[in-house]
Amino acid sequence: MAARRNAHAPYSKFRVGAALLTKSGRVYTGVNVENASYGLTNCAERVAVGKAVSEGHRKFQAIAVVAPSDGLSPCGACRQVLAEFGEMVVICADSRNTHRVHIHLLSELLPHTFKL
Ligand code: THU
Numbered sequence: 323m324a325a326r327r328n329a330h331a332p333y334s335k336f337r338v339g340a341a342l343l344t345k346s347g348r349v350y351t352g353v354n355v356e357n358a359s360y361g362l363t364n365c366a367e368r369v370a371v372g373k374a375v376s377e378g379h380r381k382f383q384a385i386a387v388v389a390p391s392d393g394l395s396p397c398g399a400c401r402q403v404l405a406e407f408g409e410m411v412v413i414c415a416d417s418r419n420t421h422r423v424h425i426h427l428l429s430e431l432l433p434h435t436f437k438l
Pocket of ligand 1: 400
């Protein structure tokens with residue numbers, strides 16, 4: 323929720339925050355970073371992954387994602403990017419009512435992940 327305040331979402335106005343928990347107990351946050359060339363937008367989840375990996379973390383316990391939506395769940399691209407790093411818990415919350423959360427395993431959201 324705190325990270326979400328920094329979302330750059332002037333086009334969709336849909337502000338998303340993510341917090342990625344490493345197996346070592348650190349938290350890396352992310353926000354959506356939109357662009358006037360819409361397709362260049364980065365989702366909050368992928369920003370958090372980029373921050374964590376660039377700091378040397380590749381083992382994750384969970385990611386929490388919050389946005390003003392009851393049915394929020396990470397997009398397909400983010401699921402694939404998260405799955406690169408193995409199984410984790412995915413917690414989705416509505417920023418308008420954070421008592422309402424949906425908890426999944428990443429492997430439930432993206433079965434049969436593409437891997438080389
Ligand atoms: N978005 C995210 O950051 N994460 C999601 O899980 C869903 C979508 C962003 C992308 C775009 O800036 C806005 O939400 C609307 O699609």
